[in-house]
Amino acid sequence: MALIVKIGGSIQKDEKDYELIVKKIQDFSKKSDKIIVVTSAIKNVTNELISATLNTDNSPNIVTEIYERHIKLLSKLADGKEFENSFKDISRLSDELFRVAWSIRVLDEVTPRVRDYILSFGERMATLLLSAILRSNGIEAEGVITPPFITDENYGEANVIEDLSKKEIMSILENVKANVIVLPGFIGRTKEGRYTTLGRGGSDYTATLLGKLIGLREVRLVTEVPGIMTGDPKKFENAKTITRLSLEEAIELSQLGAKRLHPRTFDPVFGSDMKVIVESLYEDGFTMINGECENNDGLKGISLLDNAKLITVESTKIVGKIGSAARITNEAKEAGVNIISISQPASETTIQLVVDSLSANRLLSKLEELKGTLVKDIEVNDVNIVGIVGCGIKKKEISTKVLSIASSYDPLAISRGISNVSMTFIVNKEEGEKLAKELHKVIVSG
Ligand SMILES: Nc1ncnc2c1ncn2[C@@H]1O[C@H](COP(=O)(O)OP(=O)(O)O)[C@@H](O)[C@H]1O
Numbered sequence: 514m515a516l517i518v519k520i521g522g523s524i525q526k527d528e529k530d531y532e533l534i535v536k537k538i539q540d541f542s543k544k545s546d547k548i549i550v551v552t553s554a555i556k557n558v559t560n561e562l563i564s565a566t567l568n569t570d571n572s573p574n575i576v577t578e579i580y581e582r583h584i585k586l587l588s589k590l591a592d593g594k595e596f597e598n599s600f601k602d603i604s605r606l607s608d609e610l611f612r613v614a615w616s617i618r619v620l621d622e623v624t625p626r627v628r629d630y631i632l633s634f635g636e637r638m639a640t641l642l643l644s645a646i647l648r649s650n651g652i653e654a655e656g657v658i659t660p661p662f663i664t665d666e667n668y669g670e671a672n673v674i675e676d677l678s679k680k681e682i683m684s685i686l687e688n689v690k691a692n693v694i695v696l697p698g699f700i701g702r703t704k705e706g707r708y709t710t711l712g713r714g715g716s717d718y719t720a721t722l723l724g725k726l727i728g729l730r731e732v733r734l735v736t737e738v739p740g741i742m743t744g745d746p747k748k749f750e751n752a753k754t755i756t757r758l759s760l761e762e763a764i765e766l767s768q769l770g771a772k773r774l775h776p777r778t779f780d781p782v783f784g785s786d787m788k789v790i791v792e793s794l795y796e797d798g799f800t801m802i803n804g805e806c807e808n809n810d811g812l813k814g815i816s817l818l819d820n821a822k823l824i825t826v827e828s829t830k831i832v833g834k835i836g837s838a839a840r841i842t843n844e845a846k847e848a849g850v851n852i853i854s855i856s857q858p859a860s861e862t863t864i865q866l867v868v869d870s871l872s873a874n875r876l877l878s879k880l881e882e883l884k885g886t887l888v889k890d891i892e893v894n895d896v897n898i899v900g901i902v903g904c905g906i907k908k909k910e911i912s913t914k915v916l917s918i919a920s921s922y923d924p925l926a927i928s929r930g931i932s933n934v935s936m937t938f939i940v941n942k943e944e945g946e947k948l949a950k951e952l953h954k955v956i957v958s959g
């Protein structure tokens with residue numbers, strides 16, 4: 514039976530990492546006759562390519578540095594004919610990237626389509642590098658740099674057209690005879706062949722969606738942390754690995770930002786018996802995601818989003834007026850701003866939206882235009898979003914405990930997530946970390 518193994522960007526930074534990746538693929542090869550490796554861009558490359566699109570003056574320097582990093586790794590980890598051939602392939606791709614970098618420098622303009630084209634080089638170069646390293650270590654591997662998915666033209670967050678993508682993938686599988694196939698995560702292309710991206714963290718989603726389309730039972734997401742943990746280990750010192758998550762819990766945690774997973778990572782698992790395992794390259798420990806809530810499930814994990822704004826739109830003109838909320842949310846759509854949370858009291862005198870701080874100004878300038886007609890006042894507050902996830906929260910004694918802790922932080926809004934397995938609290942910016950840490954203590958102490 515084939516297996517999908519996703520290799521994250523966090524674990525592709527130096528020679529040692531690649532030695533461990535080779536070993537991991539060799540171990541999997543003993544158990545599976547076909548391995549589909551999905552790779553992310555190497556560490557930090559997507560961020561650097563994004564910065565090239567934002568600082569166009571510096572873009573040729575940024576892409577030169579990216580090229581040199583790939584070649585340095587290749588020269589350390591591949592030799593002879595393998596080095597020569599892959600050096601040529603990576604250089605050819607980099608020439609193309611370099612030409613685009615110069616074009617955006619001259620034009621000083623980057624459309625969403627060009628941005629995705631530029632980002633696509635990260636995963637494509639990583640595919641060439643990783644497959645060359647695997648071959649140099651005696652693994653029969655082939656890299657295919659054409660994205661496996663056909664998508665719509667929603668650049669930056671493209672939607673996969675599943676039936677066309679399935680045909681594409683089946684034809685790749687038929688044509689590639691090697692035991693190990695390396696494919697680029699995160700990217701797709703339109704029917705016309707233009708590059709698209711699936712959204713940040715999209716390689717995890719590539720892996721699970723490939724699993725669904727091929728009909729596989731197991732997808733492994735290999736990263737730098739030993740699974741999905743009770744909290745981000747960089748923020749919560751005593752965070753522990755969560756051994757098992759039901760599908761609903763995993764969906765809630767990924768939506769709330771855990772392990773920087775793409776929010777749709779677990780959608781493909783619905784209605785299938787596929788299990789997803791998140792594991793570390795460096796240490797033991799993993800999280801298994803599959804199945805439904807179990808009776809003894811308690812609280813599992815916490816997330817803290819610490820860069821959000823609460824926008825309160827006030828007006829008596831909203832009261833009882835059909836379509837008011839739609840007008841306001843439409844402004845967000847027009848401004849290209851994702852609404853993280855939305856609420857309205859039954860008196861209908863306010864509508865509250867929580868959005869990412871970085872995009873808040875775009876929405877605010879649109880809402881200002883409604884002043885005098887639909888909107889009377891607009892208030893803006895810096896807030897944190899604290900989410901707690903676990904099937905156990907369905908139990909009254911557990912939800913009461915969580916609510917009693919949260920109530921002492923005077924939450925501005927409280928909401929519940931899918932199948933009732935999460936609670937989210939919007940609190941003032943200064944309170945978020947304290948509340949998250951107190952709730953995390955409850956999770957860790959069991
Ligand atoms: N609940 C969590 N469990 C594990 N890691 C988390 C969690 N929340 C945030 N993270 C962060 O996610 C990082 C791994 O995600 P990412 O850098 O995207 O890995 P990769 O590149 O391997 O996909 C970790 O270093 C960790 O700091």
Ligand SMILES: N[C@@H](CC(=O)OP(=O)(O)O)C(=O)O
Nearest residue numbers: 522553559699713714715716
């Ligand atoms: N390289 C893309 C896609 C991805 O999933 O990366 P990673 O596996 O390193 O999170 C990003 O940074 O968004």
